[in-house]
Ligand SMILES: O=C([O-])C(=O)C[C@H](O)[C@@H](O)C(=O)[O-]
């Protein structure tokens with residue numbers, strides 16, 4: 228049967244998703260975080276799904292892109308990447324995104340973060356039209372399941388009193404015992420066998436103690452520590468030295484390629500990044516200076532699943548490892564991450580995912596972790612389906628918000644619990 232894959236309609240639905248009080252160097256996660264759900268509907272009624280960041284700066288370019296796409300084909304993904312989304316470079320170039328957690332901000336990164344959701348939605352629609360999984364459109368899977376690591380956070384038991392939030396049953400984790408208890412829960416519930424601790428929250432000695440406690444509780448399990456650039460070069464080297472025997476890698480101990488290169492030269496612990504190499508333009512300096520040994524791709528800001536494959540190929544050429552970074556995300560993005568990760572031959576580290584922290588989703592069935600892995604779906608497209616009621620509920624929350632939660636701001640969320648909190652100047656230690 229010949230299908231009409233002309234784009235007839237695009238629905239953009241911003242949502243606010245419940246999030247736990249997870250601590251990082253900037254502050255604490257908001258009780259609700261913005262995401263954008265993209266639905267691309269073809270003339271003959273196929274709907275492709277995509278998801279990306281939902282802060283206001285992504286919504287305008289997404290609307291502009293949606294307007295231009297109607298009447299084009301879901302097969303014309305390359306053409307889509309050539310469209311002008313009108314991202315205002317002057318407003319962005321000097322800044323950082325999400326307080327710096329996603330590296331240096333740029334108009335191109337915003338553009339790619341928007342395009343990524345549309346690319347995923349086009350691939351989902353193509354797959355549904357052809358009866359093929361997305362991984363087949365990307366060249367085929369080289370594994371049947373993708374491994375994820377448990378993403379451990381220092382955490383309050385609840386959001387501050389008086390802040391509207393959904394309760395969670397994970398409890399607090401504010402010391403080594405709490406971190407180990409959280410790791411046990413994540414292992415019991417999802418079977419993870421490697422662990423990443425989000426650091427940069429407490430003085431380095433406390434975080435070293437937490438990693439040591441994890442190493443004792445889970446002998447032989449790969450461990451990572453990621454303080455999001457909170458440390459000086461000297462502190463980074465000290466931590467690397469103290470944890471050299473247990474770390475799989477140290478992630479963004481310090482800010483920027485020159486400082487990472489200095490740390491890298493002084494330790495045998497591999498360094499990973501989702502902060503100093505976040506665009507193709509940052510690769511050359513970092514790789515030629517041997518500043519990083521593992522790049523954590525994020526298909527949102529790298530510009531989609533095909534760009535993630537390009538990044539992986541470049542990493543392979545330079546002998547640099549590749550894995551995946553994660554921010555708060557829903558099941559559409561987890562499905563997209565799993566589909567592309569299935570196609571990357573040189574993926575040798577478990578990927579990050581915040582998904583276990585998300586109690587809410589817009590899918591009718593949540594993706595499942597078994598033994599720390601997500602099975603690669605062979606169903607057409609991404610293999611996921613929308614729960615329209617859930618989407619409407621999470622959108623209503625966004626629509627009713629007075630604007631306070633529509634931009635992710637972990638420092639502002641922190642001030643609800645610690646009124647004097649200021650975003651720390653990095654390096655903090
Ligand atoms: O460096 C990282 O892995 C991240 O930035 C991941 C997340 O953004 C995490 O730090 C968070 O959301 O607190």
Ligand SMILES: [Mg+2]
Pocket residue numbers: 453455478479500501502552
């Ligand atoms: Mg990181």
